[in-house]
Amino acid sequence: MNQINKQPIIQEKIRKIRQDIIKKVKIRSPNNDLNKPVYFWTKPDRLLNEVGNELTIILRTRGCEWALGDNGGCSMCGYISDANIDHVNSQNIINQFDFAFKNSLDKIQSDTGQWIIKIFNSGSFLDDTEMPKTAREYIYKKVAQTKNIKEFVIESRPEYLNHENLDEVKKFLPNKYVEVGIGLETVNDYIRINYINKGFKFNDFQEALNLCREYKIGVKAYLLFKPPFLSEQAAIDDCKKSIKKLLEIKINSISINPVNIQKGTLVEYLWFQNRYRPPWIYSIITCLNESLQEKEFKTTRILCDPSGAGTNRGVHNCLNSDCNKQNLKIISNFTLSQDVNELNYSPQCFCKKQYELNLL
């Protein structure tokens, strides 16, 4: 895999910040209950063809190899804070999954609608060092046995998508729609490598996508809205270009993730220095509106369910909570319905002018 980095100073800073946070995580680790997941929840979600419900489980693992390694991980990602780094074994992961799954099973089985299950581990589900094969197989089997679950979503960096792993998924889940989320972040290699420190190129993503297609496994591309060092307008332009390209290659799903300021990251460091502001909600609506007018996204599901939305650390407009709520509602209505007309409603707030000045 090619890795280019023209800005070693940024990478050096990321590495230094990451080492500090890893030390803190290791001190905190003995307090973690390794037999319970970090979080799990159920809520309405957009399935491929209709509105259904999701069960999302966040498992605690040793953490993302890319973040733990010499490269220090991605500039906006603080998931390592949820990791345990040492001593998470296969049985712990099975117990975590069981805890959430058993708690939700009645709800899933008694529902007349369809369900999607998302297993996130703040890293790569298909990385054996993070998610042991026995734990993966256990999860596949449980999901396969549950009739109402129609879709199964995991996340992985492209380097872990190989024939062996995909054979395994297909063997255990022949009758479910499986989708792998890949943090592409942007189609622009320069931004991804230098500002996000992602360490892979668009070609690597494309190869992973082709491999998934061989197995009839769907791919969801995550797009990072407003990476560090981009202005508000540049962020809109970058995301529009990415959506356009991904629609052209007929990606299965696109999930737009506005940056939220996570602890122990380069982005947080810049934010503390007033060198970074999370994106405005207006920008997301503009970007979606301008990218999706042509109705060419009929075969692609477009998702946006921002974390920390409406807070100082997340995507937000002004301090007026109604302004944030109303604008976020536009996005969630669109995500659930996939109807672009939802994006045309524009609630009025005094901050719109300030926002427009920001774009100049």
Ligand code: SF4
């Ligand atoms: S964004 Fe993904 S690849 Fe990057 S450090 Fe976080 S978990 Fe690892």
Ligand SMILES: [Zn+2]
């Ligand atoms: Zn406002």
